[in-house]
Amino acid sequence: MKEIAVGLLGFGTVGTGVAKLLIENQSLIQSRVGAKLVLRRIADIDIERDRGIRIEKGVLTTDVESVVDDPDIDIVLEMIGGEDIAKDLILRAIRCGKQVVTANKALLANQGKTIFKEAAEKGVDVAFEASVGGCMPIIKSLREALVGNRIQSMIGILNGTCNYIFTKITDEGLHFEAALEDAKQKGFAEADPALDIEGVDTAHKLAILTSLAYGVEIQLSDIYIEGISRITPLDIEFAQQFGYKIKLLAISKDLGSSIEARVHPTMIPFNNPLSNVSGTLNAITVAGDAVGDVMLYGHGAGMMPTASAVISDTVDIARNLISGSVGRIPLLSFQMDRIRKTRILHIGEICTQYYLRFFAIDRPGVLSKVSGVLGDNNISIKSVHQKGRKTDGAVPVVMVTHVASESSVKKALSEIRSLDVVSGEPLLIRIEEEENDEE
Amino acid sequence: MKEIAVGLLGFGTVGTGVAKLLIENQSLIQSRVGAKLVLRRIADIDIERDRGIRIEKGVLTTDVESVVDDPDIDIVLEMIGGEDIAKDLILRAIRCGKQVVTANKALLANQGKTIFKEAAEKGVDVAFEASVGGCMPIIKSLREALVGNRIQSMIGILNGTCNYIFTKITDEGLHFEAALEDAKQKGFAEADPALDIEGVDTAHKLAILTSLAYGVEIQLSDIYIEGISRITPLDIEFAQQFGYKIKLLAISKDLGSSIEARVHPTMIPFNNPLSNVSGTLNAITVAGDAVGDVMLYGHGAGMMPTASAVISDTVDIARNLISGSVGRIPLLSFQMDRIRKTRILHIGEICTQYYLRFFAIDRPGVLSKVSGVLGDNNISIKSVHQKGRKTDGAVPVVMVTHVASESSVKKALSEIRSLDVVSGEPLLIRIEEEENDEE
Numbered sequence: 001m002k003e004i005a006v007g008l009l010g011f012g013t014v015g016t017g018v019a020k021l022l023i024e025n026q027s028l029i030q031s032r033v034g035a036k037l038v039l040r041r042i043a044d045i046d047i048e049r050d051r052g053i054r055i056e057k058g059v060l061t062t063d064v065e066s067v068v069d070d071p072d073i074d075i076v077l078e079m080i081g082g083e084d085i086a087k088d089l090i091l092r093a094i095r096c097g098k099q100v101v102t103a104n105k106a107l108l109a110n111q112g113k114t115i116f117k118e119a120a121e122k123g124v125d126v127a128f129e130a131s132v133g134g135c136m137p138i139i140k141s142l143r144e145a146l147v148g149n150r151i152q153s154m155i156g157i158l159n160g161t162c163n164y165i166f167t168k169i170t171d172e173g174l175h176f177e178a179a180l181e182d183a184k185q186k187g188f189a190e191a192d193p194a195l196d197i198e199g200v201d202t203a204h205k206l207a208i209l210t211s212l213a214y215g216v217e218i219q220l221s222d223i224y225i226e227g228i229s230r231i232t233p234l235d236i237e238f239a240q241q242f243g244y245k246i247k248l249l250a251i252s253k254d255l256g257s258s259i260e261a262r263v264h265p266t267m268i269p270f271n272n273p274l275s276n277v278s279g280t281l282n283a284i285t286v287a288g289d290a291v292g293d294v295m296l297y298g299h300g301a302g303m304m305p306t307a308s309a310v311i312s313d314t315v316d317i318a319r320n321l322i323s324g325s326v327g328r329i330p331l332l333s334f335q336m337d338r339i340r341k342t343r344i345l346h347i348g349e350i351c352t353q354y355y356l357r358f359f360a361i362d363r364p365g366v367l368s369k370v371s372g373v374l375g376d377n378n379i380s381i382k383s384v385h386q387k388g389r390k391t392d393g394a395v396p397v398v399m400v401t402h403v404a405s406e407s408s409v410k411k412a413l414s415e416i417r418s419l420d421v422v423s424g425e426p427l428l429i430r431i432e433e434e435e436n437d438e439e
Numbered sequence: 440m441k442e443i444a445v446g447l448l449g450f451g452t453v454g455t456g457v458a459k460l461l462i463e464n465q466s467l468i469q470s471r472v473g474a475k476l477v478l479r480r481i482a483d484i485d486i487e488r489d490r491g492i493r494i495e496k497g498v499l500t501t502d503v504e505s506v507v508d509d510p511d512i513d514i515v516l517e518m519i520g521g522e523d524i525a526k527d528l529i530l531r532a533i534r535c536g537k538q539v540v541t542a543n544k545a546l547l548a549n550q551g552k553t554i555f556k557e558a559a560e561k562g563v564d565v566a567f568e569a570s571v572g573g574c575m576p577i578i579k580s581l582r583e584a585l586v587g588n589r590i591q592s593m594i595g596i597l598n599g600t601c602n603y604i605f606t607k608i609t610d611e612g613l614h615f616e617a618a619l620e621d622a623k624q625k626g627f628a629e630a631d632p633a634l635d636i637e638g639v640d641t642a643h644k645l646a647i648l649t650s651l652a653y654g655v656e657i658q659l660s661d662i663y664i665e666g667i668s669r670i671t672p673l674d675i676e677f678a679q680q681f682g683y684k685i686k687l688l689a690i691s692k693d694l695g696s697s698i699e700a701r702v703h704p705t706m707i708p709f710n711n712p713l714s715n716v717s718g719t720l721n722a723i724t725v726a727g728d729a730v731g732d733v734m735l736y737g738h739g740a741g742m743m744p745t746a747s748a749v750i751s752d753t754v755d756i757a758r759n760l761i762s763g764s765v766g767r768i769p770l771l772s773f774q775m776d777r778i779r780k781t782r783i784l785h786i787g788e789i790c791t792q793y794y795l796r797f798f799a800i801d802r803p804g805v806l807s808k809v810s811g812v813l814g815d816n817n818i819s820i821k822s823v824h825q826k827g828r829k830t831d832g833a834v835p836v837v838m839v840t841h842v843a844s845e846s847s848v849k850k851a852l853s854e855i856r857s858l859d860v861v862s863g864e865p866l867l868i869r870i871e872e873e874e875n876d877e878e
Binding site for chain 1: 456460464467468470471472473568573574575576579580582583584585586587588589654712715727728729730731732733734735736737738743744746747748750751753754755758759761762763764766767768769772773774777
């Protein structure tokens with residue numbers, strides 16, 4: 001029976017999961033693939049710690065380069081993370097003619113172009129299903145299952161930390177800081193959670209998906225990114241009253257001559273299946289011209305779900321090696337010479353519905369002043385809500401608008417902020433909803 | 440640029456959708472595949488009717504065999520449906536060395552063995568993503584994305600007609616007959632809806648998925664099948680009170696030394712994402728040892744979603760042809776020599792929770808008699824509900840049990856039926872829910 005030799009770089013959480021699956025499910029995988037996937041080498045700086053898996057003698061090494069250079073290894077799995085070392089190792093593996101699997105979304109979002117160019121020139125496969133959405137086969141769906149579709153949009157919950165925090169705030173009325181603390185204690189947030197809660201991790205994933213779905217070049221800096229820390233329990237309560245949940249969404253749309261790509265807290269109606277995605281779960285809805293909407297839903301992170309995606313890639317590549325079909329599917333879903341440069345809209349250019357919340361002095365005439373400003377800026381109001389009455393003056397006022405242009409809304413908000421009846425900083429939350437014609 | 444020639448058998452609804460995608464999205468598909476997929480021939484008994492697509496001269500024919508025999512055609516798409524003619528044409532295409540794509544679930548569930556054996560011997564690919572779940576890539580997920588997982592169970596809503604009927608009964612309190620009539624009028628049910636509402640269509644799909652997921656041989660006759668016509672608005676109302684929705688589910692589980700495979704109306708708790716799948720939509724949850732639960736959700740039928748799945752298969756095969764890797768993935772997900780024969784449990788052997796509903800004479804002692812019978816049969820009651828009081832005697836009584844064996848429940852029901860305080864035929868609905876240990 002043919003053997004495919006695998007070298008694993010990084011024996012941390014995901015690396016351990018990958019080793020576990022390759023060893024414990026080896027015979028199962030073999031019965032599906034018709035070849036033996038052998039975990040030949042594992043490189044990590046710490047090869048002493050017990051990961052609870054029996055690793056054969058001679059497999060572990062601290063010398064990552066020896067794995068990349070080993071002529072007997074067919075596929076290199078990069079599970080180190082970080083950008084610099086990982087990039088060097090991947091490029092070195094590619095130059096050695098090896099196939100590569102990585103879960104490194106930051107690296108791909110920031111420096112994918114270099115890697116994919118090198119891989120295309122060398123004619124090797126670089127697979128990266130685990131970089132987005134853990135076990136949900138979103139990359140396989142874009143590159144293969146939806147291949148007959150013009151992809152129109154993607155809307156996803158792609159960060160379990162943020163989704164857990166929103167779930168906590170929603171279900172238990174916690175404030176952001178308390179919910180974040182709880183997420184840290186449960187191991188759902190890093191000690192430094194900035195990448196997650198500021199939306200950057202989600203944007204890395206959106207950059208990768210956007211390039212695959214529409215066949216366009218996109219830089220991380222093209223994506224508008226807004227984190228979740230300003231959302232309060234009050235906003236979540238108002239959202240509920242209007243029939244919405246708040247989620248950190250990755251949104252991208254192909255508008256034909258331009259692309260929208262943005263990450264921000266978003267209100268979605270209860271009847272949107274994404275609104276029911278709770279806790280650390282991830283989900284993504286893809287709209288295609290033939291399929292309508294398809295949704296994938298599952299664990300977006302964690303040792304074993306991520307490892308499952310890595311194995312999916314590894315088997316895909318092993319099957320290519322066995323059947324002599326490396327490069328069978330283009331790395332970025334489109335033939336390299338068909339990838340377009342296109343205009344990515346600036347956030348000011350988008351049009352959507354908005355939830356606006358500010359604190360106003362509770363006296364007659366406030367609403368007329370505020371709605372006057374909105375009217376002057378061509379923003380049509382769908383509904384207004386004023387929460388209770390406070391004796392000391394400032395009460396929260398929220399408004400939901402019909403579809404308006406973001407630049408008009410921003411201009412109106414700056415005018416509203418300067419009204420003497422308004423105190424503090426207004427908050428804007430975008431709403432993602434099909435607006436009916438009759439409204 | 441390389442060309443792959445496609446021959447389409449059947450120019451009905453799905454065939455028309457396939458032709459539409461191949462023609463209208465030809466350039467898009469080409470930019471992804473790096474080759475041109477050309478729709479060379481279309482065979483149908485009716486080639487006069489206008490389908491709203493511009494078909495080039497000489498493409499249409501009434502002679503199906505001329506398409507199958509045409510040496511210039513690489514891939515044959517069988518979109519005729521039915522079993523006899525379709526089977527003959529598929530076998531003939533295979534013998535001519537052609538690759539085959541089909542959406543024919545009835546044929547595969549009933550006679551797949553013959554077809555796959557022939558294809559394996561001849562070394563051609565037979566792809567059938569469109570046979571289950573329309574545009575949801577469930578077959579690709581089982582064969583590829585989840586390849587590193589031991590699949591533990593699958594639970595799916597795989598028939599849009601039944602799901603639409605349940606949604607109507609739930610949302611509008613209609614009786615089954617009225618809901619079915621409505622589904623017919625809207626085109627969601629066939630003139631003869633028996634295959635759908637009796638659960639047979641769902642069982643065809645479950646047979647296909649079960650064989651792929653666990654690598655086992657399964658016959659349609661191994662699957663327990665129960666339709667939806669006995670469910671009343673009263674049951675749906677009781678289900679709601681207990682925190683459940685009723686869906687026609689396809690359930691299969693790998694128990695290690697045996698397999699469960701069954702199709703029946705089932706109660707699922709509100710927090711199960713499948714409970715929110717409404718109307719004609721389909722969804723399936725797959726549990727794997729690494730991924731936990733993954734759910735796919737989308738349009739399970741209809742011209743374009745089904746066509747999208749057919750194109751996905753066609754492109755997969757085209758890519759195999761271009762890269763010389765036909766047979767890259769085993770037809771049934773496992774290497775032919777690794778497909779097991781295993782015991783499929785008889786419905787009497789399963790253990791689950793039950794909802795039991797019967798009509799009882801409204802007088803003291805009824806509950807004690809009924810619960811006595813259940814207790815004698817080792818069935819433990821979780822909750823009891825009695826709906827109103829009727830002056831003429833019979834009132835509906837429902838009970839929800841803890842996990843019990845089906846044979847005990849059936850025995851108890853037959854004893855309950857013969858009690859003089861019970862009138863009419865008792866109804867049993869199985870419940871699919873993780874039972875907590877503390878209960």
